Amino acid sequence: MAGSQIQKLAFLAGILLILVNLGSSALHRIPVQRSPSFKRSHKMIVAERDFIQQKYTRQYTANGYPVEQLSNFDNFQYYGNISIGTPPQYFLVQFDTGSSNLWVPSSSCLSEACQDHQTYYGSESSTHVANGTAFSITYGTGSVTGYLSMDYVGFAGLIAKNQTFGEVTTEVGTNFVDAYFDGILGMGFPSLAVDGVTPTFQNMVNQGVVQSPVFSFFLRDNGSVVNYGGELILGGSDPSLYRGGLTYVDVIQAAYWKFQTDFIKIGSTLISTFDAAIADTGTSLIVAPVAEYTQIAQLFGADSEGTFQCTSLDSYPDLVITINGVDFRIQAKYYIIQENYLCSLAIQSISGQDFWIMGDVFLGRFYTEFDVGNQRLGFAPVNSAISARQLALWQIFTLALACGVWKLWY
Ligand SMILES: *[C@@H]1O[C@H](CO)[C@@H](O)[C@H](O)[C@H]1NC(C)=O
Ligand SMILES: *[C@@H]1O[C@H](CO)[C@@H](O)[C@H](O)[C@H]1NC(C)=O
Ligand SMILES: *[C@@H]1O[C@H](CO)[C@@H](O)[C@H](O)[C@H]1NC(C)=O
Ligand SMILES: *[C@@H]1O[C@H](CO)[C@@H](O)[C@H](O)[C@H]1NC(C)=O
Numbered sequence: 280m281a282g283s284q285i286q287k288l289a290f291l292a293g294i295l296l297i298l299v300n301l302g303s304s305a306l307h308r309i310p311v312q313r314s315p316s317f318k319r320s321h322k323m324i325v326a327e328r329d330f331i332q333q334k335y336t337r338q339y340t341a342n343g344y345p346v347e348q349l350s351n352f353d354n355f356q357y358y359g360n361i362s363i364g365t366p367p368q369y370f371l372v373q374f375d376t377g378s379s380n381l382w383v384p385s386s387s388c389l390s391e392a393c394q395d396h397q398t399y400y401g402s403e404s405s406t407h408v409a410n411g412t413a414f415s416i417t418y419g420t421g422s423v424t425g426y427l428s429m430d431y432v433g434f435a436g437l438i439a440k441n442q443t444f445g446e447v448t449t450e451v452g453t454n455f456v457d458a459y460f461d462g463i464l465g466m467g468f469p470s471l472a473v474d475g476v477t478p479t480f481q482n483m484v485n486q487g488v489v490q491s492p493v494f495s496f497f498l499r500d501n502g503s504v505v506n507y508g509g510e511l512i513l514g515g516s517d518p519s520l521y522r523g524g525l526t527y528v529d530v531i532q533a534a535y536w537k538f539q540t541d542f543i544k545i546g547s548t549l550i551s552t553f554d555a556a557i558a559d560t561g562t563s564l565i566v567a568p569v570a571e572y573t574q575i576a577q578l579f580g581a582d583s584e585g586t587f588q589c590t591s592l593d594s595y596p597d598l599v600i601t602i603n604g605v606d607f608r609i610q611a612k613y614y615i616i617q618e619n620y621l622c623s624l625a626i627q628s629i630s631g632q633d634f635w636i637m638g639d640v641f642l643g644r645f646y647t648e649f650d651v652g653n654q655r656l657g658f659a660p661v662n663s664a665i666s667a668r669q670l671a672l673w674q675i676f677t678l679a680l681a682c683g684v685w686k687l688w689y
Contacts, residue, residue, distance in 0.1 A: 305490045307435035307513040311359045311374060311498070320616065321586060321623040324564060328627040331562055331636065358460040359511060361434040363444070364404030370397050372464040374496075374511050375561030376536050376649060377636075379472035380416065381432065381479050382445030383462035385425055392450035396461040399428075399446055406431045406440075414445040416473055423447045423455070432479055434464075435513045437489060439482040445473075466494065466560070466649065468533040480513070484651060489514045492652035496560055497521075497661060498643045516657065521646035525657030526605040531555060536649060537634065538656050541604065543571070546596025550574055555634040556600075558647055558656055562638030565598075565614065565626045571635075572628030585624035592617055598626070600641070602658060607645055614640050 358373045363383065370383045384393040386400040401407040410427040425448040432442040447462070465472065466480055477485070484492040495516040498509040510517075516525065528538040535557040543551045551571050567575065579595075581587040595611035616623045625640045648657035 305514050306517060307437050307489070309359045309435035309511045309513075311496075311508045311511050320618060321584070321621065324585065324616065324623050324625060324627065327562070327564055328566070328629065331564065331566055331627070331629055359434065361432060361464060363399055363432050363442075364401075364430045365406040366404075367433065368397070368399060368404065370399070370461040371459065372462045373460045373561055374466055375463050375559070376466045376496075377557065377559035377561045378416075378463060378465035379467040379469060379478045380414075380445055380465045380474075380476060381442065381462065382414070382416070382423060382425070382447050384450070385446035385448050387446075388425070388448045388450070390448075390450040392455040392458075393447070396455075396458075398461075401428055401430070401446070404430055408441070410443060412474055414447075414474055416445070422449075422451055424449045424451075427474060427476065432482075435511065437483055437513060439479050439488065440486060442479050442482050443474075443476045444479075463561070467535055468530075468651075471534045480651065483513070491515050493648060493650045495646065495648040495657075496642060497646050498560070498639060499661075516646070516648045520662050521659035522662050523659055525646075525648055525659045526603050526607075527650075527655050527657045528603045530654040530656065533654055535559070536656060538602070540635070541601040542599070543601070543635070544599040545575060545578055546599075548578060548596075556637050557634060558642060558649070559636050559638055560642060562636050563625075563640065564636075564638045565640045566632065566636035566638070567626055567628050568633050568635065569628045569630060572626065575624065575626055579622075579624065581622075581624055585627055587622050587624075588620055589615070589617060589622035590620065592622070600637075607641075607658060607660075609641065609644055613644060 358371050360369055361372050362369055372381070372383070384390075384396050384398045386398040386402075388398060401409070408429040410429055412427045413424070414427050415422055415424040423445070425446045427443050428446045429441050429443045432439045432444065465478055467478070469475075469478055469481055472478055480489075480494060483489045491514050493515050495512045496509065497512070497517070497520040510520070531537050531539055536559070537555055537557045540551070540554050540556050542549060543554060550567075554568065554571065576582070576585060579587050592611045592615055595615060597608040597610055598614050600607045600609070614625050616625055644661060645658045646661050650657065
């Protein structure tokens with residue numbers, strides 16, 4: 280008697296767990312991974328700072344500025360597998376909320392960077408439609424150029440039909456040669472897109488293939504994990520990946536994912552009030568406006584590259600970013616890189632920039648929801664107890680429990 284009560288209870292519990300799982304089936308997941316050789320070091324920080332300078336400096340010319348070739352791309356780390364065409368051709372792309380175009384190398388590209396990467400063969404895809412409009416994105420010292428084409432683009436199990444993208448035929452001076460990814464899939468707003476092309480996620484929303492116009496990133500903060508850097512989730516957020524509720528803030532200009540911070544402090548020292556910031560998955564550092572950076576560097580006695588002598592990181596205060604009244608704290612060990620007695624701030628600055636760029640140093644600590652429909656961002660501390668294996672085990676456990684209970688019922 281009592282036994283059968285327990286069985287019934289267990290059955291109900293199983294059904295509940297199944298419902299919880301079904302509820303999250305509106306979410307489509309794509310694992311993102313880091314470069315196998317990702318490492319935070321002073322050299323990498325400086326190389327990346329220079330790359331970010333190029334990314335955010337649209338009218339930049341090589342004149343009068345020392346052109347610095349980047350030796351590697353290991354820090355531009357979050358990329359995943361997408362398909363283009365029918366049958367699918369696969370590409371590794373960086374999911375970049377700091378830009379809005381999709382581009383991959385074309386089979387007709389003869390540049391060295393294209394030789395080392397997957398290239399797109401339009402002639403082998405039954406869903407390919409030629410467009411031919413010229414396409415070009417400048418990266419400071421170089422550029423990728425080519426023409427637009429249209430085809431089916433799939434990731435996370437969803438397909439955007441008739442997606443216009445750049446088929447890159449020339450990569451000059453960009454040093455994408457060393458990049459692990461083949462191309463970039465921009466997840467910024469349409470107004471940022473070159474040639475007025477509709478961005479891929481926007482296309483998925485327009486075609487109704489994603490239930491909710493929301494995507495979110497769970498980025499694991501430490502680079503040693505090669506195969507599970509985190510997840511990009513289309514269609515919503517997964518509460519099991521963060522702690523507490525999301526703190527929402529409106530996007531103040533729908534181009535980059537730009538929002539307003541209340542305060543930014545180092546410990547109790549006020550660095551800025553009401554500064555704008557953008558959430559950029561294509562950057563691993565935090566980038567501050569020059570005046571704010573100068574103040575931070577002075578606090579640490581750091582030089583222009585953010586380097587200073589140090590012994591232990593324990594004595595340094597948190598970086599505190601207040602968003603919509605809520606403090607988001609980042610411990611010193613996450614925003615300072617220590618190599619023996621040399622410390623480097625993972626906070627840098629680039630010239631001509633009046634907003635902060637929140638890359639992985641921030642996004643790796645805080646789960647981020649990009650709500651396209653409501654033009655807002657949601658942040659919450661990541662649930663650092665979660666690992667890929669635990670996620671999979673949880674799902675297996677749920678299934679097993681449900682199946683087991685089902686058996687008991689009969
Ligand atoms: C991308 O996914 C396809 C299909 O699952 C797979 O065959 C291919 O090896 C993957 N590519 C990479 C580089 O992981
Ligand atoms: C995609 O393009 C093809 C050919 O131009 C057209 O026939 C089809 O209706 C389009 N599909 C969608 C979903 O826009
Ligand atoms: C090529 O794509 C652009 C951007 O989507 C569009 O405005 C233009 O009409 C297309 N041109 C052709 C010839 O299809
Ligand atoms: C990152 O991982 C390395 C080695 O796996 C470890 O030494 C380091 O303390 C970790 N850093 C943080 C901030 O957790």
